[in-house]
Amino acid sequence: MTQPIARYREFDPCPPLCDYVRCFFTFTAPAEADEPGRAIRRERLFRAAPGSYTTPLFADSHVSISFSFGCGYRVDGLWSQAEERYCGHVIGPMSVAHPAAHGDRIIEVGAYFRPARAKCFFATAAHELTDRMLPLADLWGRPAVSLEACIAEASSDEQRVDQLEHALLRRLHISRDRRFAVDLPALGAFVQQKRGIVTVSELADCTGVSRQHLGRIFHEGVGLPPKLFCRLARFRAALACVSGVKDSGAGLAAELGYADQSHMIAEFREFSGLTPRPLLLQQLVHPFTGASADSAETK
Helix, strand or coil, rough: CCCCCCCEEEECHHHHHHCEHHHHHHHHCCCCCCCCCCCCCCCEEEEEEHHHCCEEEEEEEECCEEEEEEEECCCCCCCCCCCCCCCCECCCCCCCCEEEEECCCEEEEEEEEEECCCCHCCCCCHHHHCEEEEEEHHHHHHHHHHHHHHHCCCCCHHHHHHHHHHHHHHHHHHCCCCCCCCCHHHHHHHHHHCCCCCHHHHHHHHCCCCHHHHHHHHHHHHHHHHHHHHHHHHHHHHHHHHHCCCCCCCHHHHHHEEEEEEHHHCCCCCCCCHHHHHHHHHHHCCCCHHHHHHHHHCC
């Protein structure tokens, strides 16, 4: 068997972070010889050319934090490793997909936050991050630079994840968790459990607020309108299904509440830059795909 040229992993957060962090992730290319003591929730190895595993930056209603070491990493229109001084960056909620490339050699570690939870770590409203990637140093200052140095010196996935986890724990203790009239994290989890098949009117009714008030709260706390949040939740559910079934056509579209197969394909193009069939045939890796994606969202 050929040696893997790249590796993607996911790890569960420690108990104090479970309500805030969906999972930690690492990506290395070329793949290092590394067997962490920390339990691996998901792993994917790649043995083909880089173009066979790289996906665009998908549209996403969540915020994530990432550290990328190497050269050539870029997200078109948002980030270029060759031009930026800082390797640590925060990825805000994305309303559309952006072409991306990992470059020839990269070591990456990061964390995916749960809905409306990033505000517990960054003194910035979610809507100020929407469709943007910002250097972590712009949000955390000197502690971000120190964390970048510590992660850069780490020699394994486990050490990198531990460094990031400790930093988030420290940040959680000093950041204020602003409360809204609506429990946005719980509402976001409910939408994902429903696979996005819920109307804004139904969300407003079950929370006891008007549609207009719900829209204002979502804009500030999540960074996206509630209708788009629901569409992205359905897209996540579709991605999880596409990676595990042989039918990416009309049957799947009907199951997920799309008007028809063309409607589903149009949303895939908008949110991923791809159609369902390439994802199904090429088995491109993405944190939203696979069985672990659904289970991680509903904890």
